[in-house]
Amino acid sequence: MSKKVIITIDRQYGSGGRAIGEKLAKDLGIPFYNKEVTEMAAKQSGMSKEVFDKVDETAASSLLYSVVTGAYMFGNHVPPTLDLPINDKLFIAQTEVIKSLANEGSCVIVGRCADYILRDDESVVNIFIHADLPVRLERAIKEYQLPPEKAEAQLNKIDKTRANYYHYYSGEKWGNSFNYKLCIDSGMLGIEGSVAVIKAFIEQRNTK
Known part of the structure; x- marks a missing residue:
């Protein structure tokens, strides 16, 4: 793959979004990042990975989101004296990791608002994976061992x-479909079919 592409994947639980991202990255020969983003954020911030794992992809409620998305996201770091909730500290650390990974080259990143964090990067292809409830229930019970x-x-x-x-x-x-370049029903296409559609989409994008 000659043209840089950053693929971000948001997914309904049980839709197979992580599996799709893993296979896609393998087929394209590019790095795949999911929980690894949290591990890198913990390491770089010097904070406990176990603590970060507990709040990963959850929102804090005690801080106005504008502090982070406004003050921090637009280039002005939040003052170090500000006592941020652990959720916000993780988000800020993950933001730095995600931007760093995107600068390094092509990759697949699952969740963690990566599509929003990289919204100004023209190499980003943001994807949403969804499926009907019966399909997701079947995967959750069989693969994730959730009690029926x-x-x-x-x-x-x-x-x-x-x-x-x-x-x-x-x-x-x-x-919201308007926030993504491509929305895929993995229940209809399956893992292999979903990966094939994404690869075709990227190939077509790269010809322009």
């Missing part, structure tokens, strides 16, 4: 958390 009687509630809870996180830090609606 609790699976639907867990799916809804995680999707709500992701939506709140995305809105809190971006001000945008998670899953």
